Amino acid sequence: xxxxxxxxxxxxxxxxxxxEGGGVPPPSIPKWRRSAWPYLLSVPAVVLTAGILYPFxxxxxxxxxxxxxxxxxxxxxxxxxNFKSVLSPSSTFFVGNAAKVTIEYALAATIIETVxxxxxxxxxxxxxxxxxxxxxxxxxxxxxxxxxxxxxxKFMFNADFGVLNYxxxxxxxxxLSKGFVLPSAVLVDVWIYTPFVAVLVLAGIxxxxxxxxxxxxxxxxxxLYMFRRLMLPLIWPYILVAVIFxxxxxxxxxxxxxxxxxGGPGTAASTLQVNAxxxxxxxxxxxRGSTYMFILWILVFITARLLVGxxxxxxxxxxxxxx
Amino acid sequence: MIDxxxxxxxxxxxxxxxxxxxxxxxxxxxxLLSACGVGTSAPKSSSSGAAAVTGSFDWKKAKGKSIxxxxxxxxxxxxxxxxxxxxxxxxxxxxxxxxxxxxESDYFTKLTSELQGGGxxxxxxxxxxxxxxxxxxxxWMEDLTPWLKNSAATSADYDFEDIFEGLRTSTRWDxxxxxxxxxxxxFAIPWxxxxxxxxxxxxxxxxxxxxxxxxxxxxxQLAVDLTDRSKGTYGIAFRGSKSWATIHPGFMTQFTREGAxxxxxxxxxxxxxxNSDTAVTFTKKWVEMAKTAGPTGWTSYEYPQCTQDLxxxxxxxxxxxxxxTYPKNKGTAVAGKLGWHPGPAGPDGSYATNLWIxxxxxxxxxxxxxxxxxxLFIQYCTSKEALNKAATTGNFADPVRKSVFDGAFKTxxxxxxxxxxxxxxxxxxxxKIQFTPQKKFFETTEDWATAVQDIYGGxxxxxRLDALAKATSDKVNA
Numbered sequence: 001x002x003x004x005x006x007x008x009x010x011x012x013x014x015x016x017x018x019x020e021g022g023g024v025p026p027p028s029i030p031k032w033r034r035s036a037w038p039y040l041l042s043v044p045a046v047v048l049t050a051g052i053l054y055p056f057x058x059x060x061x062x063x064x065x066x067x068x069x070x071x072x073x074x075x076x077x078x079x080x081x082n083f084k085s086v087l088s089p090s091s092t093f094f095v096g097n098a099a100k101v102t103i104e105y106a107l108a109a110t111i112i113e114t115v116x117x118x119x120x121x122x123x124x125x126x127x128x129x130x131x132x133x134x135x136x137x138x139x140x141x142x143x144x145x146x147x148x149x150x151x152x153x154k155f156m157f158n159a160d161f162g163v164l165n166y167x168x169x170x171x172x173x174x175x176l177s178k179g180f181v182l183p184s185a186v187l188v189d190v191w192i193y194t195p196f197v198a199v200l201v202l203a204g205i206x207x208x209x210x211x212x213x214x215x216x217x218x219x220x221x222x223x224l225y226m227f228r229r230l231m232l233p234l235i236w237p238y239i240l241v242a243v244i245f246x247x248x249x250x251x252x253x254x255x256x257x258x259x260x261x262x263g264g265p266g267t268a269a270s271t272l273q274v275n276a277x278x279x280x281x282x283x284x285x286x287x288r289g290s291t292y293m294f295i296l297w298i299l300v301f302i303t304a305r306l307l308v309g310x311x312x313x314x315x316x317x318x319x320x321x322x323x
Numbered sequence: 324m325i326d327x328x329x330x331x332x333x334x335x336x337x338x339x340x341x342x343x344x345x346x347x348x349x350x351x352x353x354x355l356l357s358a359c360g361v362g363t364s365a366p367k368s369s370s371s372g373a374a375a376v377t378g379s380f381d382w383k384k385a386k387g388k389s390i391x392x393x394x395x396x397x398x399x400x401x402x403x404x405x406x407x408x409x410x411x412x413x414x415x416x417x418x419x420x421x422x423x424x425x426x427e428s429d430y431f432t433k434l435t436s437e438l439q440g441g442g443x444x445x446x447x448x449x450x451x452x453x454x455x456x457x458x459x460x461x462x463w464m465e466d467l468t469p470w471l472k473n474s475a476a477t478s479a480d481y482d483f484e485d486i487f488e489g490l491r492t493s494t495r496w497d498x499x500x501x502x503x504x505x506x507x508x509x510f511a512i513p514w515x516x517x518x519x520x521x522x523x524x525x526x527x528x529x530x531x532x533x534x535x536x537x538x539x540x541x542x543x544q545l546a547v548d549l550t551d552r553s554k555g556t557y558g559i560a561f562r563g564s565k566s567w568a569t570i571h572p573g574f575m576t577q578f579t580r581e582g583a584x585x586x587x588x589x590x591x592x593x594x595x596x597x598n599s600d601t602a603v604t605f606t607k608k609w610v611e612m613a614k615t616a617g618p619t620g621w622t623s624y625e626y627p628q629c630t631q632d633l634x635x636x637x638x639x640x641x642x643x644x645x646x647x648t649y650p651k652n653k654g655t656a657v658a659g660k661l662g663w664h665p666g667p668a669g670p671d672g673s674y675a676t677n678l679w680i681x682x683x684x685x686x687x688x689x690x691x692x693x694x695x696x697x698x699l700f701i702q703y704c705t706s707k708e709a710l711n712k713a714a715t716t717g718n719f720a721d722p723v724r725k726s727v728f729d730g731a732f733k734t735x736x737x738x739x740x741x742x743x744x745x746x747x748x749x750x751x752x753x754x755k756i757q758f759t760p761q762k763k764f765f766e767t768t769e770d771w772a773t774a775v776q777d778i779y780g781g782x783x784x785x786x787r788l789d790a791l792a793k794a795t796s797d798k799v800n801a
Binding site: 070073092157159160177178179261262265268278283284285 | 432435436439457460461552555564565566618619620622623637762763765766769773774776777779780781782793794797798
């Protein structure tokens with residue numbers, strides 16, 4: 001069977017429009033240009049890939065050296081010493097606390113943003129004037145650079161003159177104290193990125209077919225039942241995409257804790273990226289900082305693979321090809 | 324069989340979602356290690372261009388050259404700018420000066436990156452004396468001793484010895500961990516500096532008939548007495564953020580006066596002793612003072628917040644750099660109402676004071692043909708003539724030269740800054756860098772600030788400082 005793709009039969013001998021009636025044939029392209037063409041097209045991609053892979057490879061190479069400001073000119077191979085150092089709980093450079101803070105931050109921020117984002121998307125899906133207006137205003141936090149948003153929130157968190165304490169009547173509550181700095185940082189993240197989740201899920205909701213919902217409505221299904229049994233399974237892949245983006249982003253969080261408290265008080269907000277920045281940029285401990293980053297990369301890579309696997313499964317279920 | 328609808332659409336919804344998922348993963352993971360690609364191997368500068376300068380001294384010797392200076396906006400910088408002193412320098416020497424200003428919060432990150440990469444974009448840069456411990460050992464800073472000693476490159480009127488001794492020695496080091504300052508090369512020339520003392524709201528003190536405290540215990544009690552949270556006022560501000568800069572001003576000054584030390588040195592090995600009994604007792608008191616009479620958000624306080632609270636009439640005292648509180652006596656809510664005091668003496672009467680020195684240094688990677696121009700610029704900026712002019716504006720505190728302090732500065736300050744001169748004169752003889760010099764200064768001192776924050780957050784002082792001492796020992800002796 002011959003499939004019609006572009007309006008003319010596959011395999012037809014008829015010349016394309018424009019060639020009919022004795023039009024001028026296109027100039028012939030030399031063979032070397034034709035064969036070089038695919039390679040030329042791939043040059044930007046190769047350059048871009050090399051631009052990412054080269055520093056990546058350099059970073060990995062640093063992890064097996066003792067490269068630092070002190071050993072800038074006499075760095076030597078130390079094998080896996082850097083990994084032993086940062087992965088050993090008894091070591092001064094143990095990565096445990098930073099990893100714990102990072103994962104706590106990522107889990108809290110992703111869960112809250114997802115729940116809120118889905119809720120907001122459901123509300124915005126109603127075609128009201130408020131909904132349409134709010135839909136446009138909602139993305140404003142996304143347009144502010146996170147470092148600037150964090151600076152703004154730092155002022156609002158201020159115990160003495162911050163607007164939050166004034167509005168909430170909390171006196172001189174210290175939002176950035178040891179016990180509260182991580183929730184406060186998550187709050188800033190939620191403020192910035194919940195609209196991202198909401199917009200993504202809203203796009204998913206609006207792309208759903210109407211027929212199943214109309215059929216359910218005819219069968220007198222309630223809104224909660226329709227949400228649980230129809231909408232949620234169908235939008236689940238979109239939610240997972242939002243989760244993947246947010247979780248990956250949160251695992252490499254740097255700007256918000258850095259701006260709010262420089263990772264403090266103590267080590268309460270010292271994420272892996274904050275520690276890596278201090279070692280790489282401030283302390284000139286390039287190998288140790290690279291090791292932190294490499295461990296973070298492994299963490300992100302494994303998580304990404306797992307989440308993408310879950311996403312594929314959810315898509316197959318939504319398509320009805322898997323129970 | 325190919326589905327026609329799919330072919331027309333090009334990509335299915337599933338393809339788009341998989342693509343988005345993978346893009347998210349890629350965005351999340353790939354750039355992480357890209358950030359690791361910092362650092363390049365720069366050739367170590369081996370020689371000084373000073374030896375090539377011969378004959379008699381002449382300001383015009385580098386005429387026609389052009390230099391670029393990296394600065395951070397500060398009262399020292401604005402004093403020179405407002406007086407057009409760079410233009411005077413150009414008129415005197417025929418050397419063109421270009422400047423790049425970077426805000427202080429980003430300044431040292433930018434400078435470190437440039438020097439580490441072997442960059443020669445700037446021949447001269449502003450620096451603090453502690454940074455010699457980081458920038459000096461890898462050879463990023465030019466040793467200025469050969470320039471100072473070369474009469475063909477240095478004016479006979481320069482009089483380096485006129486710069487306060489504590490400042491000259493604090494900018495000289497031999498790069499051996501624990502080795503006393505004052506040995507080795509002169510890696511920067513002091514330009515402006517600050518001693519860490521107490522500034523207070525004299526009007527409130529006078530109204531209540533009280534005097535600044537002379538002992539640490541009295542300071543703690545006084546600070547509590549002056550705290551009235553219901554009115555939004557509190558006793559004393561000092562830095563508490565997670566930064567090495569939290570330790571160096573009031574903390575290190577009083578820490579030293581109380582008889583504590585950061586390290587003992589034995590045969591080149593450093594033993595951290597910031598967990599000694601004296602140090603633990605002091606740290607507990609300091610943290611207690613922050614809790615009972617400090618700002619509510621103490622752990623995020625840096626010097627601008629401290630001095631601004633003083634200026635707003637919220638903080639009754641500030642234990643920080645004199646030159647940072649000095650400008651608050653003009654054009655603020657407490658203008659003309661501030662006073663200065665050395666702060667509490669130690670149990671043995673010690674007024675040991677830690678300091679910060681804004682200095683000018685030469686990039687060792689600068690082109691050889693520009694080094695004389697760079698040295699002439701440093702020499703001019705730190706000369707008696709330029710400093711005298713800057714001091715007369717009343718914004719250049721504190722000048723590094725004794726002759727300028729005793730002359731132009733005292734004249735310009737008059738009696739408008741009660742106790743400022745007396746405080747300076749009381750502490751200057753014992754003012755120097757009180758830290759033990761070592762190459763991991765910034766990392767280990769930030770760790771120290773982190774420990775102080777943990778103690779403020781409720782951890783036991785002795786346990787936390789013991790852990791700090793162990794970790795610090797691992798780092799400095801690695």
